[in-house]
Amino acid sequence: MSGRRQALVLLAPALVLLVVLVGGAQVLMLVASLGRRSAYGGVLHDWGLQNYVRALEPLYVRVLARSLVLAAATTALCLLAGYPVAYWLARRAPAHLRKALLVLVILPFWTSFLVRMYAWIFLLRTEGLVNLGLAALGLPASNLLYNQSAVLLGQVYGELPFIILPLYASLEKLDPELLDAAADLGASPPEVIRRVVLPLTRPGIVAGAILVFIPSLGAYLAPDLLGGARDVYVGSLIQSQFAVARDIPFGAALSFTLSVLVLLALWALRRPLRAGAAEEG
Amino acid sequence: MGRGAVSLRGVSKSYGEVAAVRDVSFDVAPGEFVTLLGPSGCGKTTLLRLVAGLESPDSGRLLLSGRDVTDDPPHRRPVNTVFQHYALFPHRTVAGNVAFGLEMAGRARPEVAERVERALDMVRLSGLGHRRIDQLSGGQRQRVALARAVVLEPEVLLLDEPMSALDRKLREEMRAEVKSLHRRLGTTFLFVTHDQEEALALSDRVAVLSDGVVEQVGSPAEIYDAPRTRFVADFLAVRNLLAAEVQPGEGGVLRTDGGLVLRSEADGLAPGERVWVGVRPERMRLLDPDAPAAPDENRVSGLLEERLFLGDRSEWRVRAGGDVLTVAEAGRANERRPGDAVTVVFPAAALLRLGGRPPRP
Secondary structure, three states, X not given: OOHHHHHHHHHHHHHHHHHHHHHHHHHHHHHHHOOXXXXXOOEEOOOOOHHHHHHOOHXXXXXXXXXXXXXXXXXXXXXXHHHHHHHHHHHHOOHHHHHHHHXXXXXXXXXXXXXXXXXXXXXXXXXXXXXXXXXXXXXOOOOOOOOHHHHHHHHHXXXXXXXXXXXXXXXXXXXXHHHHHXXXXXXXXXXXXXXXXXXXXXXXXXXXXXHHHHHHHOOOHHHXXXXXXXXXXXXXXXXXXXXXXXXXHHHHHHHHHHHHHHHHHXXXXXXXXXXXXXXXX | OOOOOEEEEEEEEEEOOEEEEEEEEEEEOOOOEEEEEOOOOOOHHHHHHHHHOOOOOOEEEEEEOOEEOOOOOHHHOOEEEEOOOOOOOOOOXXXXXXXXXXXXXXXXXXXXXXXXXXXXXXXXOOOOOOOEHHHOOHHHHHHHHHHHHHOOOOOEEEEEOOOOOOOHHHXXXXXXXXXXXXXXHOOEEEEEEOOHHHHHHXXXXXXXXXXXXXXXXXXXXXXXXXXXXXXXXXHOOOOEEEEEEEOOOOOOEEEEOOOOEEEOOOOOOOOOOEEEXXXXXXXXXXXXXXXXXXXXXXXXXXXXXXXXXOOOEEEEEEEEOOEEEEEEEEOOOOOOXXXXXXXXXXXXXXXXXXXXXXXXX
């Protein structure tokens, strides 16, 4: 078999799935978003851009902006928290424990995300474990649940493993002799990180950031359960358009807008994504 | 002490149970080219990393140019290293690699550019500054690594088996280049290798290491002509190592455990003492049986067993009594065949007396 045919055969199952499920779904969404809502929640084929005009009303732009901020903050916090963990796992942890430790990183996936969100509620609510602990220490109880910090916490908690794994992969590949060489050439430890470790693990950073940023943009479980739906995020908004308001065209327009935003973000990051190790000076 | 002097004072380093370097003391003079020679695992690379500051000793002190740097981190030491696998930064160009240290030192841009240019010129890579590292051949990478280290004008240049990844022909070229670089720079070079030829060709002095201990330090000629221990002799291709016992009476007569009776010119041989002796294959000659020998020569009768053709010479395995000798024969003209009876002849002065006591047979 020629290389190209072999590639085609090997890629075919995934390609078919992606084209049908993602591509097809996007087309359906696009078509629906251009229609009008019927009285019974269906789609009237009455084409126009009215749903997009509505999506750009300040009310909804604020929702979109809030979601972008949440996704960006989640990504930033995951990077800050995940990078040292990945670094330690890949370069410092005892070699014989490494596999077991990696399993611990993905251990949360063994339980449904929904269940884990409820666990956080039990921890954070007014009579929750954290407040009980504070009370035992004689400290005043605080309002930990149903605010933006709780949403961010739940989001970071849920996404952290997704960033640790790609970071681990790129840190593990890093040749330790390069770190020695940098130190030997006069780079202080922070400088070694800045001038050698970070540039060489950039593909892992970008991949991990994308894996966290995109799902966070459309997140609705953590905002709903930990935020108490007090602040509306675009994920919850879309979900409610389909399930509650039964305005499929508007929900579709919001979804499509979100997809375009994601594609734009990927396009902006195409360079570091493509470069195995990006060029510097 | 002058700029570029290295002084190790009782330096030890262990990894867990394994002692990599044990109580090593020696001095390197400014501008000297000193090679640490030994088999893999002898501690030579650890010693180099201790000097670079990439490892810290468990005990002992390290002085550079007369200053105690034992507690200084690597980035504050006036030494630079050429790493075994070069350790070039893949995210930087050739010039970017050479500039790295200068940037770390906070040099101004024009100065960096000018010094990088000069360093690349010195290793004959001018014009290749914009190349990516993965576009270079092994020999070119080696030169970038050299330029990157010397551009900082270190007080001591450390080289960790820099040629082991090159093929033989390139290795010989680089050998000449390293030697000429040392002459031009006048910097102290501390060089690590397991290749005795490389060590002898390049160094002012060689330190032979075994098992974390310095076995012998001396000029290449001293190390080659007068190895002091069985290990050094073995490592420097003294192929005929024999356990022997000094016979009663005057005249330094020895009897090997294989039954050969040999005369030695070494001093201080006490009758009854057990000693290691060695003879280089190239100091031995093959003669016909019963051919006359000079009075100051040792004669041994033997049978030819096997011949290894090595191009410029051949090596014969010769069974002589209970010993097997290796005899080198220059050239290729010989009509001898395995199974022939021969006489092996070598000067009494060629019999090296080595340290250490062989066990009783």
